[in-house]
Amino acid sequence: MKILILGGDGFCGWPTSLYLSKVGHEVVIADNLSRRQIDVLLAVESLTPIASIDERLASWKKQTNKSISYVELDVAQEYDKLLEVIKNVKPDAVVHFAEQRSAPYSMKSPKTKRYTVDNNVNATHNLMCALVESGSDAHVVHLGSMGVYGYGWSGSAPIPEGYLPVTIDTPDGSLVREILHPANPGSVYHLTKTLDQLMFAFYAKNDQLRVTDLHQGIVWGTQTSETLLDEALINRFDYDGDYGTVLNRFLMEAAIKRPLSVHGSGGQTRAFIHIKDSVRCIEIALNNPPKKGDKPKIFNQMTETYTVKELAELIAKLTGAKIEYVTNPRKEDDQNDLVVENQQFLALGLSPTTLSDGLLVEIEQIAKKYAKRIDQSKIPAKSTWNRTIKLTKQ
Ligand code: NAD
Numbered sequence: 001m002k003i004l005i006l007g008g009d010g011f012c013g014w015p016t017s018l019y020l021s022k023v024g025h026e027v028v029i030a031d032n033l034s035r036r037q038i039d040v041l042l043a044v045e046s047l048t049p050i051a052s053i054d055e056r057l058a059s060w061k062k063q064t065n066k067s068i069s070y071v072e073l074d075v076a077q078e079y080d081k082l083l084e085v086i087k088n089v090k091p092d093a094v095v096h097f098a099e100q101r102s103a104p105y106s107m108k109s110p111k112t113k114r115y116t117v118d119n120n121v122n123a124t125h126n127l128m129c130a131l132v133e134s135g136s137d138a139h140v141v142h143l144g145s146m147g148v149y150g151y152g153w154s155g156s157a158p159i160p161e162g163y164l165p166v167t168i169d170t171p172d173g174s175l176v177r178e179i180l181h182p183a184n185p186g187s188v189y190h191l192t193k194t195l196d197q198l199m200f201a202f203y204a205k206n207d208q209l210r211v212t213d214l215h216q217g218i219v220w221g222t223q224t225s226e227t228l229l230d231e232a233l234i235n236r237f238d239y240d241g242d243y244g245t246v247l248n249r250f251l252m253e254a255a256i257k258r259p260l261s262v263h264g265s266g267g268q269t270r271a272f273i274h275i276k277d278s279v280r281c282i283e284i285a286l287n288n289p290p291k292k293g294d295k296p297k298i299f300n301q302m303t304e305t306y307t308v309k310e311l312a313e314l315i316a317k318l319t320g321a322k323i324e325y326v327t328n329p330r331k332e333d334d335q336n337d338l339v340v341e342n343q344q345f346l347a348l349g350l351s352p353t354t355l356s357d358g359l360l361v362e363i364e365q366i367a368k369k370y371a372k373r374i375d376q377s378k379i380p381a382k383s384t385w386n387r388t389i390k391l392t393k394q
């Protein structure tokens, strides 16, 4: 397949691009490098020393003799250029990672809230519009989020894969309909993912675009077989208060003997998936597109659930780290149930990497190895969800 990867320089996009190139697809990356620019603005760097996009691509060519093309493109702002790229590349599929992905960054200030909405909503809508205008039949695989469902809305009932059957009483009896699971976003970032879903539903219905939306959990792990081939191919690892996700942050804190920063009581249950499985799921989704005229296909892309407290205890046991319960900067339930259906990927051959398989590698080969690069002033999570939340000093 010829695959256009929007956001292919990012944490999920880079290993996905390499893997799809390795297995024989023709890969074109489009990225505006905004994630690297946000690091500059926040004065922070990935824990792992990531190479420039040019160095990355040159190294891939040297290691494998395979070429990945790159075009610098702002999907949200440069509609005409996006249209030209789609017309020239003529992709069979487009994988869409090109969004601002941090919930804390999206809640940091009015400016970052507005940037997140402008960037994410425009990027998705521009893609839909350009596919229609160009007459392309490319299958869109979008990275959405488990957070579109919210947490705890349905108690201990399993979260279905996107669609919920509902029964409506009418004067002539009851009707059973399938609706998108009610959206219940917990941040401006998650709000944009719920808006993406509606755009996909509309364009699938109106223009018969073929869309798969992957409701992904928190991705952990850093390296894949491809990123391990050379230091210049290494994947990014975010640890700072805005972009570091919970497991990365605990691993990094343990590596420098800093207490693990559990927000609130740590009773929040979240869904997780290893980066290798995330890449594999995208391949499975690419190989199983919806038919023209179908509603968007939705998969829950996660393999395990843990409470934040369980994660901290697991890492504390492996590393001897202490745990600190800090004021939660977010407005979120202190505890929630989370039971998720993920049968579709398992039925299509996904064989998950569990936390017990991969955690030691992350501790030894990433967190400890690069611990000297940690800037401790960037660790505290300072973006609060509203003005009533007052943080204690960390
Ligand atoms: P990332 O920030 O590392 O990568 C996103 C990439 O998209 C970056 O390279 C960035 O420069 C690019 N980008 C952003 N806006 C763009 C625009 N307007 N035009 C062109 N390029 C643009 O994030 P990630 O962790 O790789 O996440 C990728 C996708 O997966 C996101 O949509 C995110 O919401 C979703 N996701 C991520 C996780 C996770 O745990 N990392 C979990 C669930 C879903």
Ligand code: USQ
Pocket (backbone or CB within 6 Å): 101, 102, 103, 104, 144, 145, 146, 147, 148, 216, 217, 218, 219, 244, 245, 246, 247, 249, 250, 261, 262, 263, 264, 266, 268, 270, 271, 308, 328, 330, 332, 381
């Ligand atoms: N948390 C802590 N301590 C920390 C950091 C986080 O206790 O130092 C807690 C948070 O309060 C939250 C949980 O850990 O309850 C998860 O936070 P996170 O930052 O790891 O993940 P989240 O904000 O949900 O976002 C991440 C990605 C996002 C993706 C989402 C998938 O950044 O792109 O969409 O995971 S999901 O959570 O399933 O919606």
